[in-house]
Amino acid sequence: xxxxxxxxxxxxxxxxxxxxxxxxxxxxxxxxxxxxxxxxxxxxxxxxxxxxxxxxxxxxxxxxxxxxxxxxxxxxxxxxxxxxxxxxxxxxxxxxxxxxxxxxxxxxxxxxxxxxxxxxxxxxxxxxxxxxxxxxxxxxxxxxxxxxxxxxxxxxxxxxxxxxxxxxxxxxxxxxxxxxxxxxxxxxxxxxxxxxxxxxxxxxxxxxxxxxxxxxxxxxxxxxxxxxxxxxxxxxxxxxxxxxxxxxxxxxxxxxxxxxxxxxxxxxxxxxxxxxxxxxxxxxxxxxxxxxxxxxxxxxxxxxxxxxxxxxxxxxxxxxxxxxxxxxxxxxxxxxxxxxxxxxxxxxxxxxxxxxxxxxxxxxxxxxx
Numbered sequence: 001x002x003x004x005x006x007x008x009x010x011x012x013x014x015x016x017x018x019x020x021x022x023x024x025x026x027x028x029x030x031x032x033x034x035x036x037x038x039x040x041x042x043x044x045x046x047x048x049x050x051x052x053x054x055x056x057x058x059x060x061x062x063x064x065x066x067x068x069x070x071x072x073x074x075x076x077x078x079x080x081x082x083x084x085x086x087x088x089x090x091x092x093x094x095x096x097x098x099x100x101x102x103x104x105x106x107x108x109x110x111x112x113x114x115x116x117x118x119x120x121x122x123x124x125x126x127x128x129x130x131x132x133x134x135x136x137x138x139x140x141x142x143x144x145x146x147x148x149x150x151x152x153x154x155x156x157x158x159x160x161x162x163x164x165x166x167x168x169x170x171x172x173x174x175x176x177x178x179x180x181x182x183x184x185x186x187x188x189x190x191x192x193x194x195x196x197x198x199x200x201x202x203x204x205x206x207x208x209x210x211x212x213x214x215x216x217x218x219x220x221x222x223x224x225x226x227x228x229x230x231x232x233x234x235x236x237x238x239x240x241x242x243x244x245x246x247x248x249x250x251x252x253x254x255x256x257x258x259x260x261x262x263x264x265x266x267x268x269x270x271x272x273x274x275x276x277x278x279x280x281x282x283x284x285x286x287x288x289x290x291x292x293x294x295x296x297x298x299x300x301x302x303x304x305x306x307x308x309x310x311x312x313x314x315x316x317x318x319x320x321x322x323x324x325x326x327x328x329x330x331x332x333x334x335x336x337x338x339x340x341x342x343x344x345x346x347x348x349x350x351x352x353x354x355x356x357x358x359x360x361x362x363x364x365x366x367x368x369x
Contacts, residue, residue, distance in 0.1 A: 005167075006147055006205045008174035008181055014204035015184035020191065022047065023054050030179065032103040032128035033064045036116075039123045039135075040091050044084050047190070053082060067092065068099035073250075076259050077334045084301075085257050085336060090115025105129045127179040134165040135182055139189025141165075145221035146193060149210035153222040161221075229299070235278035235308045236265030237289065238346050241317040245325035247283055248335075256300070261335050263342050264323065268305060278310070283320055287312040292349045296341035305338065309345050 019025070024038035037057065041050045057078050061067040067075070072092060079088040094115040104110050106129065110121035122135035134140065136158070144150065144161045152160065165185070168174060174181040192199045200212050211217040239247040248261050266273055266281040275291060282289065289310040296307040317325070326334075332343055 005171075006208050008168060008171045010204040011184045011188065012173060012177060012180060015180060015187060018187070018191070019183070020047075020187050023051050025183075030128045032124055033067075033098075034058065035128045036094075036120065036124050037091070039120050040087050041082065043087060043120075045082060049082070064095050064098045064103075067095040072253075072259050076261075080260070080334050081337050081340075083337060085260055089258060103128075106131050107133050123182065126182040130178050132169045132175045132178045133182075134162070134169050134185065136162040136165050137186065137189075139193075140185045142195065142221055143185055143189045143193045146198070146211035146217050147205060147209050149214060149216070149220065151220070151222060153224045155224065157221060229302065229304050230270065231304045231306060232268040232270060233272040233306050233308075234266050234268040235273045235275070235281070235310060236263045236342055237282050238263055238309055238311045238342065239283060239287070239314060240312075240328075241314040241325060243317060243325070244328070245317075246328045246331050247320065247323050248326050248331050249283075249323045257336055257338070261326075261331065262339055263309075263335075265307070272306075273308070275308075275310075278308070282310070283323055284312075284314070284318065287314065292345055294345060294348070296345045298338040298341050300338075307342060309342050311346060311349070 022038075024030075024034050038050070038054055041054055041057070060078055061070060061075075070092070072089075075088055075092050076085070079085060082088075094113045097113050103124075104112070105125070107118075107121040107125040110116050110124055111118060113121075116124075119135050119137060122131075122133045123137075125131035126133050126135060136144070141154065141158065141161045144165050145157065148164055150157055150161060150164070169178060169181065188203070188205075192203050196218065198217055200206050200209070200217060203209070203212075206212055209217065211220050237247075241247075247264060249264050251257050251260050251262050253259050264281075264283040266278050279285075279289065289312045292309045292311055296309060298305045298307070328343075332340060335343075
């Protein structure tokens with residue numbers, strides 16, 4: 001039995017009335033650079049988080065030439081806090097190629113640009129250049145799985161779901177407005193056909209939804225259970241000098257969080273670090289390092305990170321090769337969110353010390369950190 005073929009004109013009529021108001025949809029002809037930027041930012045990040053960051057990023061890098069001409073440190077600073085930093089690297093690499101040759105006008109040409117994958121290529125091609133392709137993100141996969149009642153779990157079902165979605169573009173109404181049709185699918189999944197408690201009564205396609213007819217819409221798409229994430233451990237060293245500046249360093253260009261600023265520390269590994277062992281990685285020896293209570297935790301896609309924090313204060317200041325001193329507020333702005341966990345741990349300890357000094361408690365002397 002063939003899966004149901006929904007009517008694109010119903011979805012487009014719904015989209016014309018209910019489309020989301022987003023910074024990258026300003027009513028003008030979609031600009032490929034802005035479409036590309038928004039799609040990269042939206043990967044694994046919520047619309048609410050992306051909105052203000054998109055506007056700020058665009059103010060700093062208003063076009064592909066500005067992004068291509070920027071130093072990586074500038075791009076990394078502007079991306080800090082958005083997570084998944086490989087996206088920023090791919091964006092920067094792609095900008096260099098696009099500044100040299102211009103934007104290809106189809107998905108095949110866009111896929112040849114460094115850092116642009118099949119989904120992003122399809123999104124830019126459909127929205128900016130009206131190519132009749134459907135970019136299948138998580139929202140689209142969920143809509144297709146429910147409309148067609150695809151029971152195969154993800155990720156095994158991805159290819160089939162993408163093929164089904166692309167088949168919908170064959171309808172004349174969809175081909176007449178491919179960019180709008182793609183965005184209508186995004187909006188339907190984001191606002192109506194949501195992961196939990198889908199609002200089926202408001203869906204323009206409810207009459208042709210096989211999952212809704214069978215009462216299994218909330219169960220689809222099925223997903224293969226994920227394996228438990230392993231845990232890694234690290235110890236980091238928060239050092240301040242007499243000026244109140246904090247010591248930072250830049251991570252290696254390649255690898256996780258490549259090129260981002262960090263609080264110096266040990267490598268991240270499966271076994272916890274004994275304090276004496278970790279101190280061999282301290283940025284400066286001969287100091288009185290104090291271990292702060294608690295630990296900072298951060299979840300990456302493939303592992304859970306637990307970090308201890310040792311703090312010290314340098315009576316004067318010193319040049320430390322491979323490191324730099326920064327104002328704490330500026331450092332926080334430029335650092336990825338995993339480092340914010342450590343700074344929050346430090347903030348809590350500093351607040352406890354201040355309270356002790358005010359009450360005449362055990363910590364009345366200036367703390368060593």
